[in-house]
Amino acid sequence: MPARTVLIVLANPEPTSFCHALAYTGRTALEAAGHRVVLSDLYAMDFNPVAGRHDFTSVADPDRFHYQSEQAKAAREGTFVEEIRLEQDKVAAADILVAIFPLWWGGPPAILKGWFERVMAYSFAYVDGFRFDSGLFRGRRAMFAVTTGGTPARFSPEGVYGPAADVLMPVRRLAFEYMGYEVSEPFVAYAAPRVAPEAREEYLERFAAQLLDTARLPVAPVQREVHPLDLVPDDAWRKTR
Ligand SMILES: Cc1cc2nc3c(=O)[nH]c(=O)nc-3n(C[C@H](O)[C@H](O)[C@H](O)COP(=O)(O)OP(=O)(O)OC[C@H]3O[C@@H](n4cnc5c(N)ncnc54)[C@H](O)[C@@H]3O)c2cc1C
Numbered sequence: 001m002p003a004r005t006v007l008i009v010l011a012n013p014e015p016t017s018f019c020h021a022l023a024y025t026g027r028t029a030l031e032a033a034g035h036r037v038v039l040s041d042l043y044a045m046d047f048n049p050v051a052g053r054h055d056f057t058s059v060a061d062p063d064r065f066h067y068q069s070e071q072a073k074a075a076r077e078g079t080f081v082e083e084i085r086l087e088q089d090k091v092a093a094a095d096i097l098v099a100i101f102p103l104w105w106g107g108p109p110a111i112l113k114g115w116f117e118r119v120m121a122y123s124f125a126y127v128d129g130f131r132f133d134s135g136l137f138r139g140r141r142a143m144f145a146v147t148t149g150g151t152p153a154r155f156s157p158e159g160v161y162g163p164a165a166d167v168l169m170p171v172r173r174l175a176f177e178y179m180g181y182e183v184s185e186p187f188v189a190y191a192a193p194r195v196a197p198e199a200r201e202e203y204l205e206r207f208a209a210q211l212l213d214t215a216r217l218p219v220a221p222v223q224r225e226v227h228p229l230d231l232v233p234d235d236a237w238r239k240t241r
Helices: 020-034 067-077 082-093 110-119 169-179 197-216 236-240
Strands: 006-008 036-041 095-101 140-149 187-189
Touching: 006 020, 006 082, 020 036, 020 095, 020 187, 020 197, 036 082, 082 110, 095 197, 140 169, 140 197, 169 187, 187 197
Parallel strands: 006 036, 006 095, 095 140, 140 187
Antiparallel strands: none
């Protein structure tokens, strides 16, 4: 099996959480199979999820802050701050991107949402005309694992939350697939704090197996035959609002 580079982005504040157990189990399994794993433990890194002028060492427009305009300039000139640039380097090097998080208010915790907003920047991760099937990361794979408080019954079609696939659609479709990633089925550890210890062990085993299956699938190098920066003449990004 060819060795893959896997970036795991982990968003749970508690080092003994089940999310951490999933991340460590996944990393151990992947490394044992010869893959390279990079872990971004966002809380341990004290990652700042709040977007703003502090994201850049450059200024496109001092009078009006338009985030995508500043991101485009920073991508063109290499003027993202180090916190963002380091994460972008990890993303750029990863064949497979894995996000692990607890479901909080029906979505990822703010720290992970902010990671997407700041790291997956305009002109780095997406650009006009290159989304979904032509997204900049097409050919690469993504997967996410979610822990929930809610039971499978709550996530059934008749349940109060509805199917997990529907709840998680914004992350899958509007983030990963938007950037062109081929997304494996989300792994959901339902009711992680409530189930019996044996059930959690089974979650860990199934998650490791699913990660290894994903790592066996083909990946293609990012196809940047049209480099995103070539598509961004000085004012083009203003049309993206
Ligand atoms: C702000 C907020 C909003 C929320 N919104 C939602 C929501 O919209 N929908 C919903 O369903 N839930 C919701 N929840 C609940 C939340 O999703 C769960 O509390 C969370 O998913 C549990 O996962 P965890 O990783 O934090 O596990 P933890 O609660 O940290 O751990 C669960 C259990 O796993 C055990 N464990 C840890 N490591 C291992 C290991 N190696 N092997 C075996 N067991 C281990 C722990 O000891 C613990 O008993 C919300 C919670 C918060 C705080």
